[in-house]
Amino acid sequence: MIRAAEILFADHGIDGVGVRQIARAAGSANSNVVAYHFGGKEELAAAVILHRLPPIEARRAELLKASEGWPLSIVGLLDILYRPLVEQTDEQGMRSYARFLAGIGRSGGMAVRSALSVYFPVTQQLIDALRSAMPDATRPSFDARLQVAAAMIHMTIAMMDDGSEGRVRVPDFNDLMSMAAAALAAPMTDDNKRCTASGGCATEEATP
Template sequence: PEADTRGRLLDAAEKLFAANGIGATSLRAVTAEAKANLASIHYHFGSKDALLFEVFARRIKPVNARRLTLLGAVERDTPGDLSAIVRAFVSPALELLSRPEMGGRNVTVLIGRLYTEPMQIRLEILTMFEEVATRFTAAISASLPHLDPVELFWRFHFMVGSMAFPMVAGDIVEARARQIGEVSDVDKNIDRLVRFISGGLAAPATEDDAVSKEDQGED
């Protein structure tokens, strides 16, 4: 069935893109891994860039849907709870690490590889995060009214970076953790990350921004 062929192509592309790199993986290699013919790639996706987009979309869209569901619950039940907002953002992504049926490590490796791709491809994939970024920025802003939009912009992106590094460099982080006798635990690391990010987000505004806000108030 065509749906099975499409799924096999996505599985094969995800595996090979992660293992060998996106640029180093040919469409012929993908079809060989998927036991499909080359025409099937063009039928289902049209191009390699479109295939790459769909590889990301099938993993990222469920994560983002889960984030928005959790955020909706926070806004309904405990509005303004910063730790709960942060947890709603980071936990669906970090849980990928322990869920191979959702792509697991392949997805996190691919996220790292994405930064070597042309800007246009990166921008297209980043559009998948626009609603999440808008909703979470608004929720954090409501919880932390002392932050102006510029400070909030940077802190949101620092949050993303703090979450992304242990995902894309997971093997390195886990190897170093073993050196101190630590066995990586996803749930425990989510708790650590929520505490760390929440503390950073809630810190006093950067001095220049605080002065700027005071100046605006004096006008």
């Protein structure tokens, strides 16, 4: 049932799937089987996370240990966080957990993942290190920026299984990490600043 839920949540999000659909995909004619074993869809999504994340946490710990003695940049920290998602594949060779995260992210279900952070201290350590590596001016917006960057990363990793999205070339992993790092550390803007595509920001003249 966990495997069936992972696939369905990846494709439709948490809100886009019914318990009857999950039960049927798991080979059960009893629509109450989800409630009996898990309680509800959010609890089932949490079970998917608790099933997939321990080996990913162990791989992050391994990569972090291998980096000891090297100053970790934002790109380096993102690499440790997300390389295990690229490496993870299911029996069909698909990066199923990244697809699952992309799916629940689209439906606003990432609070389920956040609630389980206490069980994965290495992942939380990396997130805290990312926050500290941010430019001072952008640190207050870190949570929102990370949420947006994570959505981009999860979706792009999922696209890697398909080879492309329409006619758009999918970035490789190293390019993706550079793009995400740039998004995280991009200069803050406000109503008095105008930023151009070249990366420069200029203060706008006040309009009378």
